[in-house]
Amino acid sequence: MMADLLRSIIVLLFVSLGAIHASAQTGNCCQTGGNGSPGCNNAACQAAICGADPFCCNTTWDGICSTAALNNANAGGACAGVSNCPGAPPPPANTCCTANSTPGCENAACQNAICAADPFCCSTLWDTICAGSAITNANAGGACAGVSNCPGSPPPPANTCCTANSTPGCENAACQTAICATDPFCCNTLWDSVCAGAAVNNANSGGACAGVSNCPGTPGGGGGCAPGVGGGAFPGSGSIQIQQNLTPIQLIQDVFLGECLTASNVQYTGSPAAIGTFTNGWRIGIESGIILTSGSAALAVGPNAGGATGQNNFMPGHPLLTSLAGSQTYDAAVFQFSFVPQTESVTFTYAFGSDEYPEWVCQFNDVFGFFVSGPGYAANTNIATIPGTTFPVSIDNINNVGGCPPNYPAYYVNNTPGVHNEYDGFTVPLTACINTVPCETYTIIIAVADAVDGVFDSAVFLAAESFSAGVDLQIGATADQVTVSDEDNCVDYGYFIFTIDEPLGQDVTLTYTVDQIGDAVYDPPIPFEVTFPAGQTTVILPVNALPGSLGPDVSSVTINLDTSQNPLLGCSCTAEFVSTTLYFCEVSTLPVTWLGFDAHTINDERAVLCDWQTASEMNNDLFTVERSSDLMHWQDIGSIPGAGTTFTAQTYQFIDHSPLEGVAYYRIRQTDIDGGVDHSVVRTIHRGEPTRFLVFPNPGTDVFWVSGHAGGELAIYDLSGRRVSHTLLTNGELSLHGAAAGVYLVELRRETGTEPERLRLVVH
Numbered sequence: 001m002m003a004d005l006l007r008s009i010i011v012l013l014f015v016s017l018g019a020i021h022a023s024a025q026t027g028n029c030c031q032t033g034g035n036g037s038p039g040c041n042n043a044a045c046q047a048a049i050c051g052a053d054p055f056c057c058n059t060t061w062d063g064i065c066s067t068a069a070l071n072n073a074n075a076g077g078a079c080a081g082v083s084n085c086p087g088a089p090p091p092p093a094n095t096c097c098t099a100n101s102t103p104g105c106e107n108a109a110c111q112n113a114i115c116a117a118d119p120f121c122c123s124t125l126w127d128t129i130c131a132g133s134a135i136t137n138a139n140a141g142g143a144c145a146g147v148s149n150c151p152g153s154p155p156p157p158a159n160t161c162c163t164a165n166s167t168p169g170c171e172n173a174a175c176q177t178a179i180c181a182t183d184p185f186c187c188n189t190l191w192d193s194v195c196a197g198a199a200v201n202n203a204n205s206g207g208a209c210a211g212v213s214n215c216p217g218t219p220g221g222g223g224g225c226a227p228g229v230g231g232g233a234f235p236g237s238g239s240i241q242i243q244q245n246l247t248p249i250q251l252i253q254d255v256f257l258g259e260c261l262t263a264s265n266v267q268y269t270g271s272p273a274a275i276g277t278f279t280n281g282w283r284i285g286i287e288s289g290i291i292l293t294s295g296s297a298a299l300a301v302g303p304n305a306g307g308a309t310g311q312n313n314f315m316p317g318h319p320l321l322t323s324l325a326g327s328q329t330y331d332a333a334v335f336q337f338s339f340v341p342q343t344e345s346v347t348f349t350y351a352f353g354s355d356e357y358p359e360w361v362c363q364f365n366d367v368f369g370f371f372v373s374g375p376g377y378a379a380n381t382n383i384a385t386i387p388g389t390t391f392p393v394s395i396d397n398i399n400n401v402g403g404c405p406p407n408y409p410a411y412y413v414n415n416t417p418g419v420h421n422e423y424d425g426f427t428v429p430l431t432a433c434i435n436t437v438p439c440e441t442y443t444i445i446i447a448v449a450d451a452v453d454g455v456f457d458s459a460v461f462l463a464a465e466s467f468s469a470g471v472d473l474q475i476g477a478t479a480d481q482v483t484v485s486d487e488d489n490c491v492d493y494g495y496f497i498f499t500i501d502e503p504l505g506q507d508v509t510l511t512y513t514v515d516q517i518g519d520a521v522y523d524p525p526i527p528f529e530v531t532f533p534a535g536q537t538t539v540i541l542p543v544n545a546l547p548g549s550l551g552p553d554v555s556s557v558t559i560n561l562d563t564s565q566n567p568l569l570g571c572s573c574t575a576e577f578v579s580t581t582l583y584f585c586e587v588s589t590l591p592v593t594w595l596g597f598d599a600h601t602i603n604d605e606r607a608v609l610c611d612w613q614t615a616s617e618m619n620n621d622l623f624t625v626e627r628s629s630d631l632m633h634w635q636d637i638g639s640i641p642g643a644g645t646t647f648t649a650q651t652y653q654f655i656d657h658s659p660l661e662g663v664a665y666y667r668i669r670q671t672d673i674d675g676g677v678d679h680s681v682v683r684t685i686h687r688g689e690p691t692r693f694l695v696f697p698n699p700g701t702d703v704f705w706v707s708g709h710a711g712g713e714l715a716i717y718d719l720s721g722r723r724v725s726h727t728l729l730t731n732g733e734l735s736l737h738g739a740a741a742g743v744y745l746v747e748l749r750r751e752t753g754t755e756p757e758r759l760r761l762v763v764h
Helices: 002-017 043-052 063-074 108-117 128-139 173-182 193-204 248-256 319-325
Strands: 241-243 261-269 275-279 289-293 329-341 345-354 367-374 377-382 412-414 425-427 430-435 442-451 458-463 473-478 493-500 508-511 513-517 529-532 538-544 555-562 577-584 592-602 607-628 634-646 650-656 663-672 677-679 683-686 694-696 703-707 712-717 726-728 733-736 742-750 757-763
Touching (some): 248 289, 319 329, 319 367, 473 555, 473 577, 493 529, 493 577, 592 683, 592 703
Antiparallel strands (some): 241 275, 367 442, 493 538, 508 529, 513 555, 555 577, 607 663, 663 677, 703 733, 726 733
């Protein structure tokens, strides 16, 4: 990325100096990899390319310039027909959604759409992968829709969006698109309870799902807040984890409390066994927090071993819960504390689960409540209500059984069977909201209890740091969206990154002051405000210093934000100042132009493959693979020599045979001969996710390895469609018997009968 930015800055500098050559130079315009000198041998073609990229005429006609000339020729531009440059060929008479033996297909718009993502389809062969991409494009209503032999956009499946179903997608296309944009699993594999919960959340925030069949609309409520749906999907696997090593005061003060409020007089009544902290809450949609149960918190750990799990602590209930349930309660676990909010609303996220589900619905209505007292509220008002209603959240009111309406199945998740936690059912994450008067004192009682008897357990999960009266704002200053900017790491193009810890329900504009030191000139000028669109938690503000204004002295830009001037984000009782600085100076050209870097698990997650590509290298000594578990501490795990100086694209691969458990981060450090360094982008690995079907190394010369092929049958074909003999061992080792150098198609057919997975293998 930095190399591309540097080249762009060089281009701007040459444009400002008017330094484009006027006459044609020596060297072919379309020569692969460039011709090594500035310009090329046709004035019209040269002018067309250098008008957009002066680097080609002022420094060197490299591989980027020759590729641009080829593209210009293929588009029928000034380079068409020039020596060694093609003209614009007509599309071949081959259907786009069927594999054929030539590059391209019969429809130019469809062909361009596919080849923009996969140039192989237009440069080498329109194979089954290209045809599959065209079918996918057509099904999505893209450029290939309606082309000969290509389908159009299929109607969405007849399944409600706000209830889990057994097929991908849901009945409303707009709602389906909104959810799948952030969670493709919902459209590719299964519209499960996480997808349905996201649709409910979207509907409650007035998004594309609002008003769709079985989905609520934007919830009402006075004073600026109302109960809604919170939480959301995040990567995870395995069982919920429970710890019981904190005191009740620590659970509230250190785990539950969030921004812009203070709490006092924390009291707990109930069995010590009933409370604790939880992590790995991926299945319930809340990552971590505190758990409050009517029996034993330790019993929440999955899998769901049966429908009759609980612990009778032989303790009393609570009168508020008894009144709410309409029957005697037992084994109450109760937190009570006072708090002083600094804004006009306080929210927190929770989920309710129970082993009374589903067989004891309408009979044993285990109960919980959040009872608020203070300005604007009658004493002990329950705010744990179903979004958009006054009905309390309970077993009888949220379930998929019915019998004692209302039952609101859109908010219910069936967990029989389930590997994550013990409870037979639970709600989607919900948001409780309290309309408050800033700087006044309120009291809340958070309680759960068994009803009728003290046998089967129920629990409330409270999201960590979600009891919040504001939004936490951070502003970062970075050279490349990874490296923190400082005087020793100054840049000529950087970013301010504004981050909030939770999305907002409406567009919010932040205002701030800007202090500039030094001679740098910024184009465009730095704005004095940024806007967070509704639902978005990050805004990136790029800052570009004009190269001609930079010198050896460091210039800086500092943003200062006063939270008291931004009440929708900050705390209104006290002012908080957030400040950060970007440093600018003249940056020397880096020696490597990066084309890409990727990392993914292989060999059934026993290893991680890192592969990266460069477009050109100048005095490049070596690449070092770095790994981190926290993005702060990096470890060198291997190195590969660079190519020195080359203008030909290079491909590199490295295998980490001892990867970290859980989440890990990878990046590549490039070191030039003089000791200068550059870094690639950072890639994240989540071990525990399904292994990707992959053949590596690719390209390769002798022995290959296959991952992600368990439960399937592998076949290999050459470009004429003939099947190629191979041997695949149980450890994933793949051998091709006497295969000539060239491109091969590797096909994996799963036992499930789904569409085969295909990839290309290049043999040197």
